Amino acid sequence: MKGIRRLAQHLNISIGTVSRALNGKPDVNEDTRRRVLAAAVELGYMPNQAGRALRRGSTSVIGLMIETSPETAANSDNFVVGLMDGLQSVLARHELDLIVLPCSSDEDPGNYLQRIVGRRLVDGMILTSTQHRDTRVDFLARSKIPFISLGRSDAGDTHPWIDLDFEGVANRAVDRLVTQSHHRIAITIPPTDINLGYVFLDAYKAALERHGLPFDPELVIRAKTSEQGGYLAADQMLNMPERPTAVMLIYELMAIGFYRRLSEASLQAGTDIAVVGFRESPQSRFLSPTLTCFRLSLRDLGIAVAESLLATMPEYQAQYPLGEVHMIWPMELVEGESDALPTAAPT
Amino acid sequence: MKGIRRLAQHLNISIGTVSRALNGKPDVNEDTRRRVLAAAVELGYMPNQAGRALRRGSTSVIGLMIETSPETAANSDNFVVGLMDGLQSVLARHELDLIVLPCSSDEDPGNYLQRIVGRRLVDGMILTSTQHRDTRVDFLARSKIPFISLGRSDAGDTHPWIDLDFEGVANRAVDRLVTQSHHRIAITIPPTDINLGYVFLDAYKAALERHGLPFDPELVIRAKTSEQGGYLAADQMLNMPERPTAVMLIYELMAIGFYRRLSEASLQAGTDIAVVGFRESPQSRFLSPTLTCFRLSLRDLGIAVAESLLATMPEYQAQYPLGEVHMIWPMELVEGESDALPTAAPT
DNA sequence: TATATCCTCGTAAACGTTTACGGGGGCAGC
DNA sequence: GCTGCCCCCGTAAACGTTTACGAGGATATA
Structure with a gap:
């Protein structure tokens, strides 16, 4: 019995x-x-979860899909870990369990997702690192399962996403740099097909145009989103015939490698080249010269993601009314010395 | 229909x-x-997973439990991400799915595990960051579910674990340092109750004793396993009345912060103080002076963990015969300049 | 006292699979 | 032509829950 x-x-x-x-x-x-x-x-x-799920027709489990290529394993992906804390603080209130679904590099993410969703393992899905033309969002939309993607999608505009404020970041960065009469501003873009690369590039172009600056494809540097990627990006920049005077980085760890390559050339961020980092991280906080970058509470972001997801689920809509399905998450400018604004270096 | x-x-x-x-x-x-x-x-x-699991009495899902305190979110925990790749490469061969179960800091890990296992969500469990007197292993042992812990446990010796070779690390580190007539060798230990702290401390004591060196409690520095922890550990060491001449660090990111504090004091690892790091990481690989530390393939470790787990599950024992239930995972010495062995700095 | 109402509980069906059991049909051997 | 065997397939029970339905008793109302 x-x-x-x-x-x-x-x-x-x-x-x-x-x-x-x-x-x-x-x-x-x-x-x-x-x-x-x-x-x-x-x-x-x-x-028993199986018995309950079978009868209820729902599992009370929310899935968070991540990808575990050796690439992401080498870079430290604290982004996702930070997110989970916020997600759970919301989900736990509704007796929902969060599970992380790691898709290995051996398997096609689309197939993986199809298997998970098809077997009805989860009631809702959270996607990360949305790709350009991401087939996963099409599939999820067709399968009618509640989901949200972290990172905007270009596939239609009916399904919800939350994305970082790349426009705001690019605008503020370019504004600061142009104020100092920089006009050769480089940008780093991931070499993969991740959608944020496209988004960041567009935001960068728009910001340049707003200042009447021409767009030069030479200044777009494809670099892996890792410390080593930052190192190689710096290396590439230093070897350019007409060296850019400023750069915007896209991933938090890149700044570390970028600084390292600079110091090898006896150069310094802020004085020899203006550097604007992306996300503030425990590592970047101690760089010298201090890094100008953008702050972001992963926990709050996680909370917003969870609440937006719940808003799309009928049984929770009463508590989380469905607002705007697309949300731009603001990032706070952290002024440092690395882009050496005259007004930012009084101390 | x-x-x-x-x-x-x-x-x-x-x-x-x-x-x-x-x-x-x-x-x-x-x-x-x-x-x-x-x-x-x-x-x-x-x-349908629920129907199948209900009828079969098993879920074909393996759980990997991790903890997501804001602490681990701040430090980048690529350890687990690297592990997953190896785990899946084995589990996928048997149509087993890996899910990551993140226990938030709000919840007691014991309760969390009890809920997951009690509801029969998984067929097997992998524990990480085993605590001293970890109640989770007692619970899992009682509940008869196949499991393995990454990190040795002190609770009996009947259940399987795989742990890093802390003895080997401590021995080789102390050997190298003593060869250079260091006799005030400090060690850093996590401030939490994680079991590896106890293990590493014991290994350190044993290594000292083997060389006839006395154990001085003053030389045991409790520091968070993060970059900042390394910074503060260095700070503490520099302020000690009788400053240690060498130190062994326990966590990969600590070396970064340690170096930073040293450079603030215009000191250098290797010349002013001997530093032996723990695990080689993408970040540590580019430190200057190069860091003496220990190499480890996370993917291979993941494979070993998965295979050891399968060996405890009756339906797979034919393919993965149950060998030694306790396994010490070797780490390979990477000679650097940070502990400045005369023989190690010819270039 | 008869009837209606409410509270509490037992009964049984249903969720989607898997699998033990048995049956039908074809074929070989006598 | 009868028996036995084998191959293939349909039937139905079971897994552990949840829940619609209805029954029974107590209480209130007329």
């Missing part, structure tokens, strides 16, 4: 009543409910 | 035959099997 049956037998009541008592249904005597609850902890009863 | 029923109806055969065909059972005509397989991909059929 196992499961709820054992509980029922132990209490000499029917399994129906036990179930109702545990699930907080109204038509059960408060006294028996207490007895059931007590017996449940005494016997260590936990409802 | 949904699921396997729809498939059966579409083919005009019974659901039993469809199930047998899909699961590769012998008593089904090869021709009908082909038709079933074709129809399955045509209709995009995927077996």
Whole structure:
């Protein structure tokens, strides 16, 4: 005798009543409910997930898909870890469990997702690192499962996403640099097909245009989003015939490698070349000269992602009304010395 | 009409035959099997996980539990990400899915695990960052679920674990340092109750004793396993009345912060103080002076962990015979300049 | 006292699979 | 032609829950 049956037998009541008592249904005597609850902890009863999911038709599990190429393993992906804290703080309030679904580099992400969703392992999905023309969002949209992607998608505009404010970042960075009469401003872009590369590039172009500066394809440097990528980007820049005087980096760890390559050439950020980093990180916070970059609370972002997802799920819409399905997450400018604005280096 | 029923109806055969065909059972005509397989991909059929798990009594899912405190979010925990790649390469061969179970800092890890296992969400568990007197291993042992912990446990010796070779690391580090007549060798230990702190400390003591050196509690520095922890550890060492001449670090990112604090004091690793790092990482690889540390293939470690886990599961024991349940994972010495062995700095 | 109402609980069906069991039909051997 | 065997397939039960339905008893109302 196992499961709820054992509980029922132990209490000499029917399994129906036990179930109702545990699930907080109204038509059960408060006294028996207490007895059931007590017996449940005494016997260590936990409802079987398979049975419950089968009957309910839902799993109470939210999936967060990430990719685990050796590439991302080499770079430290604390982005996702930070996010999870915020996600769970919201999901836990609704007895939803978060599981992380790591898609290995061996498998096609589309297939992987199809398997997970097709088997009904999760009630909702959170996508990360949205690709350009990401087939995953098409699939999820067709399969009618609630989902949200972190990183805007270019596939239609009906499904929800939250993305970082790349326009704001590019605008503020270019503004600062142009103020110092920089006009050869380089930008780094991931070599992969991740969508943020396209978005950042567009934002960069728009910002240049706003200042009447021409767009020079030479100044777009494709570099891996890792420390080594930053190193190689700097290397490439230093060897350019007409060296850019400023650069905008796209990934937090790149700044470390970029600085390293500069110091090897006895150059310094801020004095020899203006550097604007992307996300502030524990590592970047101690660079010298201090890095101008953008701050972001991963936990708050996670909370927003979770709430936006819940807003698309009928059973939670009452608590999280569906607002704008597309959300641009602001990032706060952290002024440093690396782009050496005259006004930013009074100390 | 949904699921396997729809498939059966579409083919005009019974659901039993469809199930047998899909699961590769012998008593089904090869021709009908082909038709079933074709129809399955045509209709995009995927077996419902809940139904299957309920009937089979197993989920074909392996859980990897990690903890997501803001602490680990701040430090970049690429350790786990690297591990997953190896885990999946083994698990995928047996149609097992890996899911990551992030336990937030809000929840007690014991409760969390109890919920996951009690609900029968997974067939097996992989624990990380084993604590001293870890209640989770007791619970898992009692609940008879196959599991393995990454990080040795002090609770009995019947359940399997794989741990890094802290003894080997401590021995080789102390050997090198003593060869240069260092006799005040400091060590950093995490401030938490994680078991590797105890293990590393013991290994350090044993290594000292082997060289006839006294153990001085003053030389045990409790520092967070983060870049900032390394910074503060250096700070603390520099302010000690009788400054140690050498130090062994425990976490890869600590070296970065340690170097930073040294350079602020115009000191250098290798010449002013001997530094032995722990795990080689993308960041540490570019430190200057180069860091003496220990190399480790996370992917291979993941493979070993997965295989050891499968060895404890009856249905896979044929393929992964149960060997030694406790495994010490070797780490390869990477000679650098930071501990400045005369023989190591010829270039 | 008869009837209606409410509270509480038991019964049984359903969710989508897998699998033990048995049956029908074809074929070989006598 | 009868028996036995084998191949293939359909039937139905089971896995552990949840929940619609209805029954029974107690209480209130007329």
